[in-house]
Amino acid sequence: MPTEPAEQPRRARMVRGGPLMIEGPVELVDADGNTVLCERFQVAVCMCRRSKRYPICDTSHRPRKSPEK
Template sequence: MCVDPQGPVLVEGPVEIVLDDGTVARSDRFMAAVCTCRRSRTYPWCDTSHRRRGRTAPAPPDRSP
């Protein structure tokens, strides 16, 4: 198991996680990223929502006269 303080917990799969309401989430992947920040839309699996969002494209040039 690998723990990233700014991200998910990586667990060798397959994985079963029992959620608070008693439902079981399963992953058959060889490595599963389990969300620790609870921002994921696919909780309990990480969707990288913990990453800071930044501008990926360069700003357009200034066209002031």
């Protein structure tokens, strides 16, 4: 009986001052046990907890520029 090849590990990359980038698709489980399925080819996971879409990053960690006058 042939054996199936081992699945390649997912790659996760930490971005200094930003999100954790994970090759998708991925299923995320937060500290409360809530599950989020992300089917994108790359998923940005919020590390600063400022995201309104937590645990998905919405770039809230970026400094905001003041509007020009």
